[in-house]
Amino acid sequence: MTWTFTHDVETFLDAAGASLAARPVENTLVLTVTASLRRNGPHAYGDAEPVLGWWRGADGTVAGTLVRTPPHPPLLGAVAPEAVGPLAAVLPAAVGGRTGVNADRATAEALAAALPGRRRVLQEQRLYRLGTLVPPRPAPPGRARTAVPDDRELLVAWHLAFGEQTGQSGSPVGRLVDERTASGGLTLWEDGGVPVSMAGVSPRVAGTVRVATVYTPPEHRGRGYAAAVTARASRAARQAGAAEVLLFTDLANPTSNGVYRRIGYRPVSDRLLLGAPER
Secondary structure (H helix, E strand, O other), rough: OOOEOOOOOHHHHHHHHHHHHOOOOOOOHHHHHHHHHHHHHHOOOOOOEEEEEEEOOOOOOOEEEEOOOOOOOOEEOOOOOOHHHHHHHHHHHHHHHOOOOEHHHHHHHHHHOOOOOOOOOEEEEEEEEEEOOOOOOOOOOOOOOOOOHHHHHHHHHHHHHHHHHOOOOOOOHHHHHHHHHHHOOOEEEEEEEEEEEEEEOOOEEOOOOOOOOOOOOOHHOOHHHHHHHHHHHHHHHOOOOOOOEEEEEEEHHHHHHHHHHHHOEEEEEEEEEEEEOOO
């Protein structure tokens, strides 16, 4: 009953892929990150090698997963409570020393208690899943359309602004925009022919997609565009065959949480982003 680590995504998925796919909602982040590593290579998120780990219980079943893509902190999927202590014992050495952790609330709190040093919560996130979609009524003026390559400059600028606003900068924005545009995974809301809001959808993995990068420039906020574009992107994802449509929110932003609840998203669980240990 030990943690095993590798730099190779195929080795990781050979061991843990079935376990991840069996619980795709709880493992949505690990699933999408490893899918990107398969698609774009080991340096998809940066120059350093990724670290991928899994834990097997007494019955040999994988019951814990971890992915680190520097400079991002270790990202945990579903982890059995009995795997947390063994992880705390090996985590600093396995992932290269001092680092934060991104995990569900219970696992993050247990790790914070077991790891050396005091860690503060940098962000609280809530995972939602789509129930019955309720498009906003009345809808704001305008219409939705799928983004095209000619929108690239605007989309890159909006993704960069979203990253700065949410503290999620550092991802390869140009590649992300190109991939999602090619797959039809970026939706724009236009008012009077002018783009005023966008919503992106991750590639489908294990039947599940995640709405991400919902962004409205400050001058266009407060008019219902974000709710409308998110609802349209969510509907398109379902029509394309997604069994589950998910999204994350920052719990410090009551406006976005309220918007998503009103259009039919329901809470699943919370995650904590913990900082590196304080000196």
